[in-house]
Amino acid sequence: xxxxxxxxxxxxxxxxxxxxxxxxxxxxxxxxxxxxxxxxxxxxxxxxxxxxxxxxxxxxxxxxxxxxxxxxxxxxxxxxxxxxxx
Numbered sequence: 601x602x603x604x605x606x607x608x609x610x611x612x613x614x615x616x617x618x619x620x621x622x623x624x625x626x627x628x629x630x631x632x633x634x635x636x637x638x639x640x641x642x643x644x645x646x647x648x649x650x651x652x653x654x655x656x657x658x659x660x661x662x663x664x665x666x667x668x669x670x671x672x673x674x675x676x677x678x679x680x681x682x683x684x685x686x
Contacts, residue, residue: 621666628667631657635679644686651679 602608631654638647655676661667 624661624664625666628654628657628661632675632679636682639679639682639686642686644683647683647686651683654679 602611631650635647635650635654638650658667658672658675662669662672
């Protein structure tokens with residue numbers, strides 16, 4: 601456990617950031633799952649709308665450094681390919 605006041609504060613900050621990062625990652629994954637669910641349901645318009653909502657959510661996490669840019673590109677590419685294949 602942190603002993604100095606400075607170390608205690610840094611531990612509090614780390615916990616707060618970890619929780620925020622986890623929530624943002626979860627919301628990105630939820631957006632991806634919504635898109636996939638619309639694709640499997642066969643509703644192309646709903647899938648396109650969900651994709652348009654998922655792309656900014658993914659890009660936002662890339663800019664914050666929570667997701668690697670190649671992972672984001674891979675997710676967007678695969679979702680878009682599945683929508684185009686419908």
